[in-house]
Amino acid sequence: MTPDRFHVIMTFKAGGPAIEGTWESDSAATGKFQSFVGSHGSVDGVEIVLWSETDGERERVRTWTKERGLEIHREM
Secondary structure, eight states: OOOSEEEEEEESSTTSOEEEEEESOHHHHHHHHHHHHHHHTTSTTOEEEEEEEETTEEEEEEEEETTTEEEEOSOO
């Protein structure tokens, strides 16, 4: 199935404050993910996650942390 929307969530520490955005376009969400990696990806404790959502169910697509770098969970 084709995802309905995409989310990018950036947390500054586990369980802490977060910034979240939602897009219908995978390219727009991927661009925001890359922008967050560029602006905050070298900060200790920051986690940036790109999610896809289909029928209300979210699935991780990409995760970035300074400690682990880029993790690809599935292809878009």
